[in-house]
Amino acid sequence: xxxxPQFELFAFWRSSATYRIRVALRLKGxxxxxxxxxxxxxEQRDDVFLKINPLGGLPVLFDRGSSRPVRLTQxxxxxxxxxETHPSPRLLPQDPLGRARVRSLAGMMVTDTHPLIVPRVKKxxxxxxxxxxxxxxxxxxxxxxxxxxxMERRLTSEAETGRYCHGDAVTIADICLASIVAVTRxxxxxxxxxxxxxxxxxxxxxxxxxxxxxxxLQEGAPKL
Amino acid sequence: xxxxPQFELFAFWRSSATYRIRVALRLKGxxxxxxxxxxxxxEQRDDVFLKINPLGGLPVLFDRGSSRPVRLTQxxxxxxxxxETHPSPRLLPQDPLGRARVRSLAGMMVTDTHPLIVPRVKKxxxxxxxxxxxxxxxxxxxxxxxxxxxMERRLTSEAETGRYCHGDAVTIADICLASIVAVTRxxxxxxxxxxxxxxxxxxxxxxxxxxxxxxxLQEGAPKL
Numbered sequence: 543x544x545x546x547p548q549f550e551l552f553a554f555w556r557s558s559a560t561y562r563i564r565v566a567l568r569l570k571g572x573x574x575x576x577x578x579x580x581x582x583x584x585e586q587r588d589d590v591f592l593k594i595n596p597l598g599g600l601p602v603l604f605d606r607g608s609s610r611p612v613r614l615t616q617x618x619x620x621x622x623x624x625x626e627t628h629p630s631p632r633l634l635p636q637d638p639l640g641r642a643r644v645r646s647l648a649g650m651m652v653t654d655t656h657p658l659i660v661p662r663v664k665k666x667x668x669x670x671x672x673x674x675x676x677x678x679x680x681x682x683x684x685x686x687x688x689x690x691x692x693m694e695r696r697l698t699s700e701a702e703t704g705r706y707c708h709g710d711a712v713t714i715a716d717i718c719l720a721s722i723v724a725v726t727r728x729x730x731x732x733x734x735x736x737x738x739x740x741x742x743x744x745x746x747x748x749x750x751x752x753x754x755x756x757x758x759l760q761e762g763a764p765k766l
Numbered sequence: 767x768x769x770x771p772q773f774e775l776f777a778f779w780r781s782s783a784t785y786r787i788r789v790a791l792r793l794k795g796x797x798x799x800x801x802x803x804x805x806x807x808x809e810q811r812d813d814v815f816l817k818i819n820p821l822g823g824l825p826v827l828f829d830r831g832s833s834r835p836v837r838l839t840q841x842x843x844x845x846x847x848x849x850e851t852h853p854s855p856r857l858l859p860q861d862p863l864g865r866a867r868v869r870s871l872a873g874m875m876v877t878d879t880h881p882l883i884v885p886r887v888k889k890x891x892x893x894x895x896x897x898x899x900x901x902x903x904x905x906x907x908x909x910x911x912x913x914x915x916x917m918e919r920r921l922t923s924e925a926e927t928g929r930y931c932h933g934d935a936v937t938i939a940d941i942c943l944a945s946i947v948a949v950t951r952x953x954x955x956x957x958x959x960x961x962x963x964x965x966x967x968x969x970x971x972x973x974x975x976x977x978x979x980x981x982x983l984q985e986g987a988p989k990l
Binding site: 596616617620643654656666670681684696699 | 890
């Protein structure tokens with residue numbers, strides 16, 4: 543007899559936002575099913591999926607453990623929800639200033655970097671914008687580099703940085719940083735001279751929750 | 767004798783992120799000074815400003831009322847900080863599911879929409895990307911329309927919508943929605959057929975905290 547896990551995550555293998563939720567669920571020890579939606583075949587626009595999320599976006603997270611039906615969108619909102627409903631282990635510090643720093647670092651990845659390299663932007667730039675493959679790649683490199691260099695600068699200059707982005711425990715900042723680095727690898731984009739970022743990512747990857755979230759290991763990913 | 771207000775906000779008149787903080791500070795009755803940084807003259811790259819924020823971005827919020835020096839970046843992190851340190855009036859619901867919905871709506875504006883139309887993106891597209899004025903305007907219209915239509919769709923279809931985006935009290939979702947609408951007006955971009963958005967914005971603007979945050983009323987704005 544199988545039981546249905548509490549959480550159900552509608553996901554795409556190389557989605558940076560999906561990666562973040564995958565890591566957080568495992569860090570908190572929460573059982574989940576992942577349901578693969580193929581963005582490369584526009585399955586998020588199919589009628590079947592539009593019943594799950596009328597806006598046609600990923601990821602979508604269902605919490606079957608709540609007394610009310612819970613369907614969540616937007617990765618930062620999901621991370622905060624998981625933190626509030628399953629606070630152990632903590633992924634945010636307890637002091638407001640530390641929480642603000644972690645959220646600010648997370649924002650540099652989730653808000654300043656990720657939205658620029660998503661499929662809908664690629665679609666617009668390569669059609670309306672007349673970007674060829676080289677121009678799209680230059681665009682990707684531009685924003686990944688800007689985002690990760692800015693992170694490096696803060697991580698090396700701010701006293702609160704520890705073994706991880708904020709002190710010596712994993713926070714949402716590490717999850718968001720790793721979610722961007724994971725996608726640069728999928729696209730085979732190497733950003734040079736970000737040693738602090740590299741050090742933190744290497745440490746994160748010793749944790750199974752991060753290692754198992756690697757986009758290249760997910761259903762739908764091209765065979766390595 | 768003058769006293770120094772507790773909060774100091776480094777700001778730009780038409781910045782959507784600055785608008786959000788301006789509204790939240792006033793809603794919570796927190797005294798603040800606004801310090802104008804002219805993005806159109808790249809003052810955020812001047813040595814003077816880089817001592818304030820080495821990453822050269824806006825807004826930056828200082829809280830002089832804390833025992834430790836507090837410098838905050840990233841508007842969502844600031845909004846959460848203000849909510850945690852000055853919880854009255856509340857700008858987030860108290861139940862985790864309601865909080866997740868408000869944060870998700872906010873994310874559709876702050877994460878999915880705003881990052882695409884900021885000055886650094888304009889600079890890249892109009893130089894490297896060879897966008898002329900018409901192409902840049904089409905790009906702006908594309909993302910403002912996508913974001914606001916998606917908001918309209920959720921607001922009309924979800925039962926939690928009330929007089930405001932979530933129930934009958936102002937939340938961070940309204941602030942973020944209004945921050946995007948405010949910028950569309952600056953650029954004289956009209957999005958048709960978003961009656962629920964229009965209704966909520968009209969209600970917000972009866973509140974002085976929103977009305978006084980209008981970009982066109984700020985220092986540095988072109989004279990009306």
